[in-house]
Amino acid sequence: MKALDLKDVFHQKLDAIYGKNEVESFFFLSLEHYLNIPRFQLALDPEFTLTKDETNLFFKILEALKQQQPIQYILGETEFFGLKFIVNEHVLIPRQETEELVDWIIRDNSKNNEITLNILDIGTGSGCIAIALAKNLPNSNVYALDISSEALKVARDNAKINEVEIQFIQADVLSNSNDNHKLENSMFDIIVSNPPYVRISEKGEMKPNVLENEPYLALFVDDDDPLKFYKAITKFANQKLKNGGQLYFEINQYLGEETKQLLIDANYDKIELLEDLNSNLRMLKGLKK
Numbered sequence: 001m002k003a004l005d006l007k008d009v010f011h012q013k014l015d016a017i018y019g020k021n022e023v024e025s026f027f028f029l030s031l032e033h034y035l036n037i038p039r040f041q042l043a044l045d046p047e048f049t050l051t052k053d054e055t056n057l058f059f060k061i062l063e064a065l066k067q068q069q070p071i072q073y074i075l076g077e078t079e080f081f082g083l084k085f086i087v088n089e090h091v092l093i094p095r096q097e098t099e100e101l102v103d104w105i106i107r108d109n110s111k112n113n114e115i116t117l118n119i120l121d122i123g124t125g126s127g128c129i130a131i132a133l134a135k136n137l138p139n140s141n142v143y144a145l146d147i148s149s150e151a152l153k154v155a156r157d158n159a160k161i162n163e164v165e166i167q168f169i170q171a172d173v174l175s176n177s178n179d180n181h182k183l184e185n186s187m188f189d190i191i192v193s194n195p196p197y198v199r200i201s202e203k204g205e206m207k208p209n210v211l212e213n214e215p216y217l218a219l220f221v222d223d224d225d226p227l228k229f230y231k232a233i234t235k236f237a238n239q240k241l242k243n244g245g246q247l248y249f250e251i252n253q254y255l256g257e258e259t260k261q262l263l264i265d266a267n268y269d270k271i272e273l274l275e276d277l278n279s280n281l282r283m284l285k286g287l288k289k
């Protein structure tokens with residue numbers, strides 16, 4: 001089938017669900033991913049035709065998109081901070097807001113070339129934060145922790161394809177038992193976390209493709225204690241962050257002031273709350289005194 005005809009079929013079947021522009025980008029992402037055909041090549045060769053097998057593959061992609069599966073899971077990869085990341089149903093798809101958090105950390109620390117920075121990413125998922133930091137702050141030792149062994153497997157593969165060394169640890173940040181023994185002898189200059197922060201009562205605001213496909217464990221927290229991850233991480237940072245060390249959080253946009261209060265109560269210095277590009281309160285930072 002001609003690629004341009006196939007593109008028309010994508011539009012006919014999917015525009016009502018996703019809108020024209022998004023469907024266009026799904027089609028070209030798939031073409032580039034599976035056939036290594038960049039977008040401009042179709043303009044140069046409008047007669048370009050897919051084999052029967054290739055056409056069948058594209059109909060499978062179309063079906064998966066109709067069922068609201070995220071394109072990143074269908075293709076098995078995504079881009080974050082200019083790097084390629086493998087993703088599957090065990091890890092959250094890295095978000096643009098999180099790129100903004102990473103960018104903030106890099107801007108704050110890229111002039112710190114003389115000292116080696118010990119960095120810990122809590123709730124690493126695909127490893128996107130840890131790996132982007134390791135890549136962009138080459139003078140760093142990066143550790144990354146998650147409760148999910150399946151997520152850690154993806155994160156390890158991502159560290160490998162991006163050629164960075166990360167110490168991965170499986171641990172429950174909410175647990176009081178000392179299963180963080182691999183961190184016993186480490187003190188950190190930077191602790192960063194994008195923990196689960198969507199309250200179950202906020203489920204209604206989420207798109208069906210997120211709700212039905214991305215890991216519940218990565219997204220949700222009970223309404224009765226929505227800051228429990230932030231409290232546990234701040235407590236952990238009391239012991240493991242060096243004096244003057246930086247604590248960075250991605251946060252629930254509706255709980256900005258409450259989350260900031262946690263750092264005020266823990267006597268942090270130079271606390272900053274930042275909005276993301278969509279003007280939602282999304283990032284918090286404080287320095288340990």
Ligand SMILES: C[S@@+](CC[C@H](N)C(=O)[O-])C[C@H]1O[C@@H](n2cnc3c(N)ncnc32)[C@H](O)[C@@H]1O
Pocket residue numbers: 091092093094095098122123124125126127128129145146147148151171172173174175194195196197217218219
């Ligand atoms: C919002 S996702 C963030 C993933 C990744 N850091 C990112 O920014 O895309 C939260 C992560 O926290 C992990 N997690 C959930 N509960 C945890 C716990 N009790 N201890 C450690 N990690 C946990 C989840 O498995 C998930 O990977």
